[in-house]
Amino acid sequence: MEAASLSGVLSLSKLSGSNLRNSDYRFSRSIPRGRCVASVSRHSSEGSNDVDKPSSKALVISSSDSNTNYSALKGANLSCGSNQKRNVNLQTNCAVGVCTFGENVVESHAHVAEEKLGVLLLNLGGPETLNDVQPFLYNLFADPDIIRLPRLFKFLQRPLAKLISVLRAPKSKEGYAAIGGGSPLRKITDEQAHALRMALEAKNVCANVYVGMRYWYPFTEEAIEQIKRDRITKLVVLPLYPQFSISTTGSSIRVLQSIFREDAYLSRLPVSVILSWYQRQGYIRSMADLIEKELGRFPKPEEVMIFFSAHGVPVSYVEDAGDPYKDQMEECIYLIMQELKARGIGNDHKLAYQSRVGPVQWLKPYTDEVLVELGQKGVKSLLAVPISFVSEHIETLEEIDMEYKDLALESGIENWGRVPALGCTSSFITDLADAVVEALPSAQAMSTSRDTAEEAEYDPLNYLVKLFFGSILAFILLLTPKVLLAFRNHLF
Numbered sequence: 013m014e015a016a017s018l019s020g021v022l023s024l025s026k027l028s029g030s031n032l033r034n035s036d037y038r039f040s041r042s043i044p045r046g047r048c049v050a051s052v053s054r055h056s057s058e059g060s061n062d063v064d065k066p067s068s069k070a071l072v073i074s075s076s077d078s079n080t081n082y083s084a085l086k087g088a089n090l091s092c093g094s095n096q097k098r099n100v101n102l103q104t105n106c107a108v109g110v111c112t113f114g115e116n117v118v119e120s121h122a123h124v125a126e127e128k129l130g131v132l133l134l135n136l137g138g139p140e141t142l143n144d145v146q147p148f149l150y151n152l153f154a155d156p157d158i159i160r161l162p163r164l165f166k167f168l169q170r171p172l173a174k175l176i177s178v179l180r181a182p183k184s185k186e187g188y189a190a191i192g193g194g195s196p197l198r199k200i201t202d203e204q205a206h207a208l209r210m211a212l213e214a215k216n217v218c219a220n221v222y223v224g225m226r227y228w229y230p231f232t233e234e235a236i237e238q239i240k241r242d243r244i245t246k247l248v249v250l251p252l253y254p255q256f257s258i259s260t261t262g263s264s265i266r267v268l269q270s271i272f273r274e275d276a277y278l279s280r281l282p283v284s285v286i287l288s289w290y291q292r293q294g295y296i297r298s299m300a301d302l303i304e305k306e307l308g309r310f311p312k313p314e315e316v317m318i319f320f321s322a323h324g325v326p327v328s329y330v331e332d333a334g335d336p337y338k339d340q341m342e343e344c345i346y347l348i349m350q351e352l353k354a355r356g357i358g359n360d361h362k363l364a365y366q367s368r369v370g371p372v373q374w375l376k377p378y379t380d381e382v383l384v385e386l387g388q389k390g391v392k393s394l395l396a397v398p399i400s401f402v403s404e405h406i407e408t409l410e411e412i413d414m415e416y417k418d419l420a421l422e423s424g425i426e427n428w429g430r431v432p433a434l435g436c437t438s439s440f441i442t443d444l445a446d447a448v449v450e451a452l453p454s455a456q457a458m459s460t461s462r463d464t465a466e467e468a469e470y471d472p473l474n475y476l477v478k479l480f481f482g483s484i485l486a487f488i489l490l491l492t493p494k495v496l497l498a499f500r501n502h503l504f
């Protein structure tokens with residue numbers, strides 16, 4: 013038996029409801045190599061040993077209220093683990109249980125031959141051409157998990173998204189133009205999906221792997237349609253963000269919940285959601301491998317500052333809404349540094365947050381400010397490590413490789429390096445495959461009950477009163493010179 017895994021998973025049913033509540037996860041052991049995973053789904057209690065169960069808290073996301081408080085996740089040892097076009101490249105029609113590569117396959121396949129496993133990779137999506145930039149930005153800013161308006165102002169979400177996307181588009185277009193005219197995200201995510209399918213197959217697990225993007229093609233809704241057409245009987249949802257944030261994984265899960273709730277087939281489909289996986293050994297080791305390799309390119313590797321740059325989120329996400337993102341990020345970096353230490357690498361390191369947008373406070377310290385400070389303090393060699401995302405994208409290829417590199421060199425740093433994103437690194441993909449296998453026993457059908465908070469939203473009188481007072485307040489607020497100035501300074 014391989015070592016017991018600490019990667020937890022969450023069934024979608026545990027995500028329904030309107031409040032955050034504690035809940036028990038079922039933690040599973042890795043299955044032995046060479047055995048067909050169909051045996052795991054039949055003996056679903058295998059490995060759910062109390063001794064192995066870390067204390068953890070469940071996340072419950074309301075499908076209608078982006079002001080949900082996530083504070084119960086803070087400090088928790090949480091290891092859980094529209095517009096259309098279709099991703100057709102990655103479909104296979106292989107049923108779980110019919111893969112027999114290992115020597116030790118002893119299970120009878122007849123019983124499970126109809127089980128069809130699906131893995132849904134969730135990602136953000138990015139514009140493929142410069143013409144896509146403004147509509148992509150509209151989708152992003154129309155997301156109530158990206159612009160978190162108070163309930164009273166919810167009706168402003170779309171007009172505001174339109175306004176901000178139009179204002180932001182020229183700056184974003186410049187960035188995408190500088191990296192070849194579009195985001196590489198779709199291509200890389202498709203490659204990761206393909207690699208994951210192969211890695212699962214190498215573990216005798218046959219699965220269709222789907223890609224569902226939040227803000228651009230192929231949209232999550234399309235992936236779900238394909239899952240239905242393929243008559244998948246068990247689904248593992250794997251967001252491609254190592255750390256959980258309300259703005260990324262949280263947003264994608266909220267979309268999934270609303271689709272699943274409305275559909276008879278989907279609401280009965282056993283589903284496991286891997287909420288975060290930054291603490292998995294395979295991921296930590298893969299990151300340490302990349303860092304170790306890049307350090308080796310410097311003239312004096314031991315003098316290099318390891319500089320982790322994470323995508324920021326507004327402070328209010330963490331402080332008011334209880335987003336565990338900052339805690340998870342810090343823990344992730346601690347684990348990577350521990351792994352490096354165990355390899356005899358004891359370099360100094362620093363974490364900062366990049367890519368802030370708009371006139372609010374974001375997580376500090378800011379990457380640009382820290383780079384200037386480090387240069388002024390006499391740091392001569394710096395290795396930038398993008399940490400919140402596992403593909404190359406605009407913020408690695410343009411913001412880090414161009415803007416931050418220039419800033420660092422201007423500030424006195426002489427030797428600059430950057431760790432590549434994990435992409436399809438085989439140790440990383442193998443670890444994702446392990447996470448999927450470990451998630452299988454926890455799959456459960458989602459509850460179909462609509463929560464009461466959501467029903468309250470449908471009260472027409474309530475809605476009209478909110479609309480009336482909300483409009484007046486919004487009008488006053490938007491015309492305040494301070495707000496106008498803040499928008500001008502921070503958006504373009």
Ligand SMILES: C=CC1=C(C)c2cc3[nH]c(cc4nc(cc5[nH]c(cc1n2)c(C)c5CCC(=O)O)C(CCC(=O)O)=C4C)c(C)c3C=C
Nearest residue numbers: 136137138139158184195257259260323325369400405406
């Ligand atoms: C963990 C990763 C990410 C977090 C957290 C996140 C939060 C977040 N992002 C914005 C605003 C923008 N994000 C944009 C693009 C973008 N963001 C991420 C990742 C995270 N975002 C990715 C992978 C991408 C796509 C990159 C690509 O290659 O296409 C953009 C558009 C690009 C730009 O104009 O800078 C915006 C805008 C907010 C407001 C936010 C948290 C609230």
Ligand SMILES: [Fe+2]
Nearest residue numbers: 136323367407
């Ligand atoms: Fe972003």
